[in-house]
Amino acid sequence: xxxxxxxxxxxxxxxxxxxxxxxxxxxxxxxxxxxxxxxxxxxxxxxxxxxxxxxxxxxxxxxxxxxxxxxxxxxxxxxxxxxxxxxxxxxxxxxxxxxxxxxxxxxxxxxxxxxxxxxxxxxxxxxxxxxxxxxxxxxxxxxxxxxxxxxxxxxxxxxxxxxxxxxxxxxxxxxxxxxxxxxxxxxxxxxxxxxxxxxxxxxxxxxxxxxxxxxxxxxxxxxxxxxxxxxxxxxxxxxxxxxxx
Amino acid sequence: xxxxxxxxxxxxxxxxxxxxxxxxxxxxxxxxxxxxxxxxxxxxxxxxxxxxxxxxxxxxxxxxxxxxxxxxxxxxxxxxxxxxxxxxxxxxxxxxxxxxxxxxxxxxxxxxxxxxxxxxxxxxxxxxxxxxxxxxxxxxxxxxxxxxxxxxxxxxxxxxxxxxxxxxxxxxxxxxxxxxxxxxxxxxxxxxxxxxxxxxxxxxxxxxxxxxxxxxxxxxxxxxxxxxxxxxxxxxxxxxxxxxxxxxxxxxxxxxxxxxxxxxxxxxxxxxxxxxxxxxxxxxxxxxxxxxxxxxxxxxxxxxxxxxxxxxxxxxxxxxxxxxxxxxxxxxxxxxxxxxxxxxxxxxxxxxxxxxxxxxxxxxxxxxxxxxxxxxxxxxxxxxxxxxxxxxxxxxxxxxxxxxxxx
Ligand SMILES: Cc1cc2nc3c(=O)[nH]c(=O)nc-3n(C[C@H](O)[C@H](O)[C@H](O)COP(=O)(O)OP(=O)(O)OC[C@H]3O[C@@H](n4cnc5c(N)ncnc54)[C@H](O)[C@@H]3O)c2cc1C
Ligand SMILES: Cc1cc2nc3c(=O)[nH]c(=O)nc-3n(C[C@H](O)[C@H](O)[C@H](O)COP(=O)(O)OP(=O)(O)OC[C@H]3O[C@@H](n4cnc5c(N)ncnc54)[C@H](O)[C@@H]3O)c2cc1C
Numbered sequence: 001x002x003x004x005x006x007x008x009x010x011x012x013x014x015x016x017x018x019x020x021x022x023x024x025x026x027x028x029x030x031x032x033x034x035x036x037x038x039x040x041x042x043x044x045x046x047x048x049x050x051x052x053x054x055x056x057x058x059x060x061x062x063x064x065x066x067x068x069x070x071x072x073x074x075x076x077x078x079x080x081x082x083x084x085x086x087x088x089x090x091x092x093x094x095x096x097x098x099x100x101x102x103x104x105x106x107x108x109x110x111x112x113x114x115x116x117x118x119x120x121x122x123x124x125x126x127x128x129x130x131x132x133x134x135x136x137x138x139x140x141x142x143x144x145x146x147x148x149x150x151x152x153x154x155x156x157x158x159x160x161x162x163x164x165x166x167x168x169x170x171x172x173x174x175x176x177x178x179x180x181x182x183x184x185x186x187x188x189x190x191x192x193x194x195x196x197x198x199x200x201x202x203x204x205x206x207x208x209x210x211x212x213x214x215x216x217x218x219x220x221x222x223x224x225x226x227x228x229x230x231x232x233x234x235x236x237x238x239x240x241x242x243x244x245x
Numbered sequence: 246x247x248x249x250x251x252x253x254x255x256x257x258x259x260x261x262x263x264x265x266x267x268x269x270x271x272x273x274x275x276x277x278x279x280x281x282x283x284x285x286x287x288x289x290x291x292x293x294x295x296x297x298x299x300x301x302x303x304x305x306x307x308x309x310x311x312x313x314x315x316x317x318x319x320x321x322x323x324x325x326x327x328x329x330x331x332x333x334x335x336x337x338x339x340x341x342x343x344x345x346x347x348x349x350x351x352x353x354x355x356x357x358x359x360x361x362x363x364x365x366x367x368x369x370x371x372x373x374x375x376x377x378x379x380x381x382x383x384x385x386x387x388x389x390x391x392x393x394x395x396x397x398x399x400x401x402x403x404x405x406x407x408x409x410x411x412x413x414x415x416x417x418x419x420x421x422x423x424x425x426x427x428x429x430x431x432x433x434x435x436x437x438x439x440x441x442x443x444x445x446x447x448x449x450x451x452x453x454x455x456x457x458x459x460x461x462x463x464x465x466x467x468x469x470x471x472x473x474x475x476x477x478x479x480x481x482x483x484x485x486x487x488x489x490x491x492x493x494x495x496x497x498x499x500x501x502x503x504x505x506x507x508x509x510x511x512x513x514x515x516x517x518x519x520x521x522x523x524x525x526x527x528x529x530x531x532x533x534x535x536x537x538x539x540x541x542x543x544x545x546x547x548x549x550x551x552x553x554x555x556x557x558x559x560x561x562x563x564x565x566x567x568x569x570x571x572x573x574x575x576x577x578x579x580x581x582x583x584x585x586x587x588x589x590x591x592x593x594x595x596x597x598x599x600x601x602x603x604x605x606x607x608x609x610x611x612x613x614x615x616x617x618x619x620x621x622x623x624x625x626x627x628x629x630x631x632x633x634x635x636x637x638x639x640x641x642x643x644x645x646x647x648x649x650x651x652x
Contacts, residue, residue, distance in 0.1 A: 076288075186323070
């Protein structure tokens, strides 16, 4: 089985977010980067499938050279080789086009992604890649088992779960509890050194949208403490200040 | 007298508090590390947060050595990372080893002791002084955590002066006969093998590998420790134990041999204890910013700021000393006296930081809600083992003046 896992290189979830250049650029100063948490589930499940039934795993990232430590980590966890498509991941369509291009003639049985990125949270790249490759795509995959050529999948849907079966190849956007995140061990880190990380140029792609600017959510207001004796004050504040009643 | 500490039947109590440790790096020492070093550090940090931090207060409180951690340490690669891959190690450099020890001891000094003993005091001598057969027989299993080892040098009457030891063996033709008792031996109650230092008929010290189950060999637990409570410590009692001849370490003899092992372990301790200091500092900084007295966070008082500033200064100096020592180790240029300086400095820094952090936490600081008191009590052992604080001072004094002042 050949598995392609698409990973993002995103700020650690505890990072403080700020923008520069007239709110058009993310300020990466002092920010620690990690594998996107959902993508990390995809990597973990791929490694489990490799261990249980044999597979080769390629990881791909659309990004500049600074994403390489993140790619190396995926190699340390258990991927066999990696591709970095050397471009700024400027929008979802652009990224999907790049991924579809490397996947198109490579015969991957499974293309695993995260349910969504955690920097821009589009949740669309898997759908677009499926469409471009003319293969099915499913998302919010919380369970994935492979039996011969058929995958048994559980998806999270509004208010419940959906169980489906489908034939490979397909694209899946993964989420917990599909697998437990893996911590690379020392052996993995040492062998990741010599695993191939191929850098390829992007294909020309139209941009379907253009970034205008970013805006942070308004800062949290101060907390008002109200004495439990004075419920009428709470009601008045909720009515007149918060305007929620 | 049990010969294992692992008699506990109740399940582990998992802490509801998340380990949100962040390491101070005031002088951007991370820039001196490679991308691989950083990944190693992050991996061990994640491992500690997942496998150690949630349970450590429970283990320490119940004086319980969690035997399952041995296998987990093996899987993550914390045992003897500097041993070549051929024998099950990772062929890593000494900076990596230091970072691994730093992160484990950030979690707990007892856990780090288990790993240091296995790597530096059991695998290192077998690798350095052992025969090819011994290396093939023991190293892969020690690396993977399938086997736990211990190191027997100290005796009840010979601590700082191990040269006076009484444990001895006689050549009986087709085997050696070993007699004597070792004291204060980390891991011993649960160990599968012991690297034991004993004298032959002519009074020359040699290393022997003793296996669990050999007739006449027992390893009773030492009870009542208020320090390193999550690590097991015991005796090694040899009553006419027949040791096969192939279990003698052929490579080196004399006191210099165990001292070489201690150099490797002390190096790890220098990094490890700075890890413990970093944990105490991190907890104290967070607490100082959250705790309100006189309507302000206690972090706004100058006396708290002085404590935090001094803690960070000492930690930063310790980090730099360790990093430089690691570089010298990797170049094969580090001396025993340099290692003594770093071990001694780091433990002192860590104890002082723990004590100041304890004060910042006020009354809460004496409870197991915070890691401070556990670190502080652990560090009292670390101050004494692997060469006491004063012995390291005397080693430095000897180095400076050329005059040994031990005797
Ligand atoms: C330096 C930088 C600059 C950016 N500038 C812009 C900008 O100007 N305008 C804008 O709209 N967006 C910008 N982005 C965001 C970027 O376009 C999105 O992160 C990316 O296109 C993914 O889109 P998404 O959030 O829809 O992904 P989703 O659809 O949420 O991602 C789903 C899955 O797709 C895969 N995936 C997503 N991105 C990648 C990738 N890069 N490599 C490999 N797999 C991937 C992952 O498995 C992920 O879990 C920028 C990002 C970066 C890092
Ligand atoms: C928890 C724990 C785990 C241990 N694990 C191991 C292990 O795995 N293997 C092992 O072999 N040992 C182990 N040890 C033993 C440890 O190495 C010894 O405790 C240490 O060497 C000190 O010996 P001692 O306790 O006999 O103290 P002593 O040597 O009796 O020292 C007592 C005091 O006298 C001082 N002193 C001694 N000689 C001099 C001198 N010449 N000049 C000035 N002051 C001096 C010392 O500095 C110290 O303050 C462990 C100890 C502990 C507490």
